[in-house]
Amino acid sequence: MQYVLRTLIAAASLALLASCASTGENTETTTADTATQQGVADPSGQDVQSYPYGQAPDAYDTSGGVAQTSGGQSGQEFSGQGGVVGNTVSADRIIYFDYDSANIRAESRPVIEANSRALASNRRTVTQLEGHTDERGSREYNIALGERRANSVRQYMVGLGVSPQQVRVVSYGEERPAAGGQDEQSYARNRRVEIVY
């Protein structure tokens, strides 16, 4: 029920967002449609939309904070303060890390080894390792730290006979947390590498 309500609110605010272009303080009023046409879609055809400053929407949705997970098509929501709704990346594809560290913990080895066996016996499969950090510290440094984590998993896999061509790496740093809370338990869940097929 709460989910339905949230969806309704999101839809309503999107509609509002669109209509705001014509109700804002601007005299250069535009309808939602022209604003969209005048915006510039990104070159790769992804879902991204830019607006000239003079015709930009003046409201944005902050309901319940965001975000799909990094993990492929999986959907995951968190509120600004926490409350994870769902996590569809299965546990046997997540490797967790200590604070400020990219070292593979002993308890994570079985997860990496199982995935490595599957990859080594199926050379056509390509996987993406997505590195993440908790929210503490500088955002761009965290991007680098997330990549370092993903690379240490990759190195371990290659050492087990996986071809380097089968393993791609991307870091999201602290931008896509699995847990939205600002506590040690959430931070521990966010310091991770997800193996995405």
Added chain:
Amino acid sequence: MKSFVKIFGAFLILLGVGAPAHAELTIDVSKGIEVGGIPISIAPFGGGAPEDIAGIIASDLKRTGKFTPQPQDARADYSVTGQANAGGPRGYVVQFRLAGAQGGQLLNLSFDTPPNQLRPVAHRISDLIYEKLTGEKGLAGTKIAFVTAGGGFWVLVVADADGTNPKVILRSRQPIMSPYWSPDGSRLAYVSFEGRRPQIVVQEVYTGARRVVSAAPGINGAPSWAPNGQRLAFTLSKDGNPEIYAMDLGSQNPIRLTNSNAIDTEPVWLADGSIVFTSDRGGSPQLYRIGPGGGAAQRLTFEGDYNAKPTVSPDGRYIAMVHRRNGRFYIAALDMKTRQFRVLTSGGLDESPSFAPNGRMIIYSNGQRMNAVSVDGAVKQDFALPGRVRDPAWAPFGR
């Protein structure tokens, strides 16, 4: 003495099902009052304009920490009076007068303006008063960019320096990071994960036109403009680990400036073309400096176990950064002249500092909200904007 001043801003957010909600703009200038802001009285403007011009001026001046607006007719060192009347070629005529305690006239100006420009005109008046009385340029008319997220989207917002008048100039289903203004204030460079991989994009703020300037394998991060506006520095990991590169915007050919097995990222330029950046080559992240063409790196920070994300004051005197000690993150500033290192905030999850164009204030995120602190730590501001505010970036003077 500690007094908190709350200003209930006219900041309107549209939330949910159309009932407009009012967010308050809370500004704590306690320490500014402590050191004694200059008393200035600002009388309500006559003429019935749809904006509270005197209120905007009072709020702007109070936020600088250098002035203490007084009620009308109270004793003050300076007084502001004015009118905003319908008429003139553009719809409204705004006239104001700044006088000293003895009534001596310091400023007397009038503006023809359309009704939708009354708020910018009020900011302009604030900056004229500030500059006349302090000798330095004011920030009321400047802009701030920041990133926030909600409803499955990340948005890049450009707002006025008081947090009002937000404009969503980019909306994406993938993360947006690290906006950085061009020196002329016409473009923003940022990181976009569109297509599920990081790219560096330059967007023209006033047309919305955008161009991908780097999409190398691996990290494409932390863009910053050279002072001449012709070059970008950024981080690429295409050669195995994150290194600093500089690229002429005309050439599309990034030149590598660092060479270490460690993380090198978050480059910013000094006026002489040298670059300050974050590196953990010594074990923990610290700030280093290299020459315009790279070469040997000189370590700049030695306090605490984590110093990252440098931002340089426009005159090059200060470098502010994210600083960790005892597990808490603060904003700190290094005086490049005296080498004095000063922690400016009370700490927690502080990140993403960005200098104001007059070098007085530093804007940052406390992990939840946008805050600002003066470079001496005396003046503090707390902005209540909708959403978790990330990566605030203060625009240069201009336009």
